[in-house]
Amino acid sequence: MKRGWIAVAVATVAVFGESHGALSITVQDAPPQVAAADTVYGCVLCHADKRKAFIEGIHSERGIGCHDCHGGDPTGLETPTAHTGTYVGTPDKLATVELCGSCHSDPDRMRQYGLHVGQIAEFRTSRHGQLLLGDRNTDAPTCTDCHDAHTILTPDNARSRVHPTNIPGTCAGCHQDENLMAQYGLTIDQFELYRESAHGVGLFEGQNFAAPSCVGCHGSHAALPPQVTEIANVCGQCHVLVRRAFDDGPHGAAAQAGSLPGCTACHSNHQTERVPPDAIAETCTECHAADSRAARLGIQAEELIVGAENDLLAADEAIEELVVAGWQVSDLRFRYQTALTDYLQIAELQHSLDVEQLEDLSRRVGSISRDIRTTAEVSEEQRWEHKLLLVPVWFLTLSAIVLGWFKLRGLKE
Amino acid sequence: MANLLDRTRDALSRWRRRFRGDLKESTDASFLTAPRFFGLLYGPIDRSLPIDQALRKALAHRLPAHVGWRHALGGVAYLLFMVLVVTGVLLSLHYRPSSEEAYGSIQHIVNGVTFGWLVRDVHVWSATLIVIVVLAHMARVFFDGAYKPPRETSWLIGLLLLFVVIAFGATGYLLPWDQWAYWTVTEVLNTVAVFPLLGGLIVTALTGDVFVSGATLSRFFALHVIILPWIAFALLIFHFRMIRTQGVAPPRGAVESDTPGVPFFPHHLLRSFLVTVVVLAIVITLATLFPRPLAELASPVEPPNELVSTWVVVDVSLALIRFFGPWGFTFFTLLGLSMALIPLFDRHPERRHRLVTALGVVFFVGFAILWLVGHQLRFSGPDVGAPPPTEIAEPEQSGAE
Secondary structure: OHHHHHHHHHHHHHHHHHHOHHHOHHHHOOOOHHHHHHHHOOHHHHOHHHHHHHOOOHHHHOOOOHHHHHOOOOOOOOHHHHOOOOOOOOOOHHHHHHHHHHHHOOHHHHHHHOOOOOHHHHHHHOHHHHHHHHOOOOOOOOHHHHHOOOOOOOOOOOOOOOOOOOHHHHHHHHHOOHHHHHOOOOOOOHHHHHHHOHHHHHHHHOOOOOOOOHHHHHOOOOOOOOOHHHHHHHHHOOOHHHHHHHHHOHHHHHHHOOOOOOOHHHHOOOOOOOOOHHHHHHHHOOOOOOOOHHHHHHHHHHHHHHHHHHHHHHHHHHHHHHHHOOOOOHHHHHHHHHHHHHHHHHHHHHHHOOHHHHHHHHHHHHHHHHHHHHHHHHHHHHHHHHHHOHHHHHHHHHHHHHHHHHHHHHHHO | OHHHHHHHHHHHHHHHHHHHHHHHHOOOHHHHHHHHHHHHHHHHHHHHOOHHHHHHHHHHOEEOOOOOHHHHHHHHHHHHHHHHHHHHHHHHOOOOOOOOOHHHHHHHHHHHOOOHHHHHHHHHHHHHHHHHHHHHHHHHHHHOOOOOOOOHHHHHHHHHHHHHHHHHHHHHHOOOOEHHHHHHHHHHHHHHOOOOOHHHHHHHHHHOOOOOOHHHHHHHHHHHHHHHHHHHHHHHHHHHHHHHHHOOOOOOOOOOOOOOOEEHHHHHHHHHHHHHHHHHHHHHHHHHHOOOOOOOEOOOOOOOOEEOOOOHHHHHHHHHHHHHHHHHHHHHHHHHHHHHHHHHHOOOOOOOOHHHHHHHHHHHHHHHHHHHHHHHOOEEOOOOOOOOOOOOOOOOOOOOO
């Protein structure tokens, strides 16, 4: 009986919906075209696995069907009737580039999605594009090798091969293939080195998508290792202030002249790491003679930076001590931030090798740190003074015990 | 040394006798004004309220001969309670019970108020010592079999007082509003919420919000300084009244005796004085040498790296929670509550029920072990709200091709 009423209600709504615009939202909420067209889409009869993969992707959401890429007649229910006419089957790597470009290079089509149309042009300039399109070398990847053929997901989808955290793995798919890379004289350790680098740790462990993956330095569609003279520019896209300081110093001029591999000379490339302050002088001697003026400059810079770092750490510890002792430390924290800002400036300005500026900043860090530590020393002295209270307390206590004990003994007698 | 002390004592008594004699023989009006004025005021009061008589009666009271130093534990607990009341009142002059101001007011008490650090740390240490002393007092009563008829009610009231003492400490624990206090209370409330039926209701009523917040702080403060003190004073008066009426229980196996023993004054009072002095000195020493550290300001969105416990019951609770989970905590709480039922099963004046002995040993020894173990641990941050460990994402390999 209850089911009968539900059936009547559904039928009423359906009839009402057909004749009234108020319910037309139901029609608009219908599933996307592919799902709607499934009933007349012959491809899925044989390629059910492909359909499953395809409907998860962005192309399915945009209403693109199998025949838009593969041609043929989707209404055909058997192979002879379906694989006819414009049917192209599985396009090879070269054809894939053209096929994808036929839409993605069309400004009129891409405008609505806010996508730029330069991917194919960029791809031609990349090493991958030079090999594939220029040399017809099918070792090089085509569009579907990075983006997948059917499950094409947008980069903001965590399952996408081109999601920031997945890009290193996608590149490593080929660049860790020892046999393949040996043909081109390339090493296969980039992924492992990157994973341990400051950038890799930031991306994988910190989930910091601002940390560059492979494409951050090499480009994506235009992937190519930067030239020696370009390295500082590539790193400088993110490390703007460091690059400015680097350009102002003697190393900047050498890098522009092509005699120094820019930032990678000290920080390496894939295993990009921060040179620890106490290893600065040692790093300098990798290129400069130990008794040279440049090496002495390195020692000077190291002393200043290590000193500032120690001052900063001591200030931090002093603040922690004060917190535990119940002091109000908001002002001290503010001063600590000022010192930290100065220290970060040191980290940038050391690339200019301007020792005077480094000395000035280091002095400021030291001054603030001393102030903070002095406050902590005052707190420590107070705690010590508190302990002096125990002298009269225990003098009175012991006196009371002695007098009371004698009195008690007298009472017992 | 003894000679010197005896001579000092004699000199003091000679001076006192001479002073009294001078006072009696004096005809100097101005010298006598003060005592006469006091007499004029006190005389009518004493006639209607026989204070003097009551005082003399109290001092003339005699305790059983077996009453000794171990019977001072109850008095020490009361002393610590009064220390907590006095220091608590002093702290309340400066403490501000709101999530915005609580932490800052504690910093002000510690560093901006004269001897504020001492008042606060004496309060904190007294809160720990009172639990230990009450439990020691309870263990003494338990192993003396003093809970047996006719003192069942006194035992029950004592248990309620233990519960009130723990409730005092638990509600006071949140008041500093630092990270350790905040997240310890959060963890304990999450554990209590697991209790069937009542757990969720209790936690909702105490929290007053979906998580520990300013509303919780207000509730804890009201319980700590308004509701619990009234309950505690009422229970204390009842407890003392019962002891006075029924007398101090005889040692285990001994028969109740009506023969008067030691006089309350000066014998027992002097002993109490000595114990009081020593206890106060110990509290001040602990407060001076081991001040309660303060963590960072409480943050509901950022659990601390570690939880440092600063109260004996928290040591025990967190040890139970970490080693045995919520049900271990529940079991031990129920074990403590079951102590209330002991007088129902163990009523024979001389023999003791084996199960009751086992129950008491497990509770008291278990508490001591859990405290010692819990105090050694530095708990890592609570699980609540902690971000999951990050793993390096492996590239997605969709099998579409």
